[in-house]
Amino acid sequence: QKEVEQNSGPLSVPEGAIASLNCTYSDRVSQSFFWYRQYSGKSPELIMSIYSNGDKEDGRFTAQLNKASQYVSLLIRDSQPSDSATYLCAVKRAGGSYIPTFGRGTSLIVHP
Amino acid sequence: SQTIHQWPATLVQPVGSPLSLECTVEGTSNPNLYWYRQAAGRGLQLLFYSVGIGQISSEVPQNLSASRPQDRQFILSSKKLLLSDSGFYLCAWSPRNTGELFFGEGSRLTVL
Numbered sequence: 001q002k003e004v005e006q007n008s009g010p011l012s013v014p015e016g017a018i019a020s021l022n023c024t025y026s027d028r029v030s031q032s033f034f035w036y037r038q039y040s041g042k043s044p045e046l047i048m049s050i051y052s053n054g055d056k057e058d059g060r061f062t063a064q065l066n067k068a069s070q071y072v073s074l075l076i077r078d079s080q081p082s083d084s085a086t087y088l089c090a091v092k093r094a095g096g097s098y099i100p101t102f103g104r105g106t107s108l109i110v111h112p
Numbered sequence: 113s114q115t116i117h118q119w120p121a122t123l124v125q126p127v128g129s130p131l132s133l134e135c136t137v138e139g140t141s142n143p144n145l146y147w148y149r150q151a152a153g154r155g156l157q158l159l160f161y162s163v164g165i166g167q168i169s170s171e172v173p174q175n176l177s178a179s180r181p182q183d184r185q186f187i188l189s190s191k192k193l194l195l196s197d198s199g200f201y202l203c204a205w206s207p208r209n210t211g212e213l214f215f216g217e218g219s220r221l222t223v224l
Contacts, residue, residue: 032211043202043215044156088156092211098144098163099171100211104155 003027004091006103013110019076021106023089026070031094033065033072038086038105048074079110114139118203118216125223131176131190133219135203138184143205145186146213147178150200162186198223 003026013019036044050056050063062075090100118135147159158171160178179187203216
C-alpha cells in the first residue's frame with residue numbers, strides 16, 4: 001500500500017515567520033514529488049515540483065527532498081496571511097504510472 | 113496556454129436523480145484526464161482516469177461512471193445518486209506521464 005503521510009495540523013505561524021510543512025512517503029520507487037495549495041472551498045493549485053534530492057527554490061517557497069529518508073518538505077519564508085490554506089503533498093512512482101498519490105494535507109494558518 | 117473548464121460549479125440533486133458533470137481542456141492535446149472527489153474534511157479520492165479517447169480506468173467501484181468522447185472532454189455520470197455521492201468533484205489534466213496535475217474549478221454536489 002503506497003502511502004503519503006502529512007500532519008493534518010493546523011500549523012499556526014505568525015506573519016513573517018518560516019512555515020515548515022513535512023511529508024513522508026512509503027514507496028521507495030517514488031520519483032516525482034509535488035506540493036499543491038488549496039484554499040478553503042477552492043480546487044488545488046500546483047505550486048512546486050521536485051524530482052532530485054536537495055533544495056528547489058521558487059520565490060518564497062523552497063521544496064526539500066531527501067529520498068534516502070523518504071521525506072519531502074515545503075518551506076514558506078516570510079509567511080503571509082494569504083498563505084493560509086491546506087497544503088497537499090503528492091508523490092508519483094517511477095515507470096509508467098499516471099497517478100500521483102496524495103496526502104491528506106496540512107492546514108496552515110498564518111496570523112497577523 | 114492550457115486551461116481547464118468544469119461545470120456546473122454547484123448543484124443540488126435529490127437522491128435517485130441522474131448526474132452529469134463535464135470537463136474540457138484547451139490548449140493541449142492527448143492529456144491524461146482525472147476525476148477526483150473530495151468529501152468534507154477529507155483527502156482527494158481518485159475516481160477515474162483516462163489516457164486516451166474511450167480509455168477509462170476506475171479506481172473505486174461505485175455507482176458513478178466516466179466517459180471520454182473526445183480527446184479533451186471528460187464526463188462524470190451517475191444514473192441514480194446516493195446521499196454518499198455528495199462532495200466536491202474535481203477534474204484535472206496532466207501532461208503525459210509528468211504527474212503534475214492541473215485542476216478545474218470544481219463542482220460542489222449536494223445530494224438531498
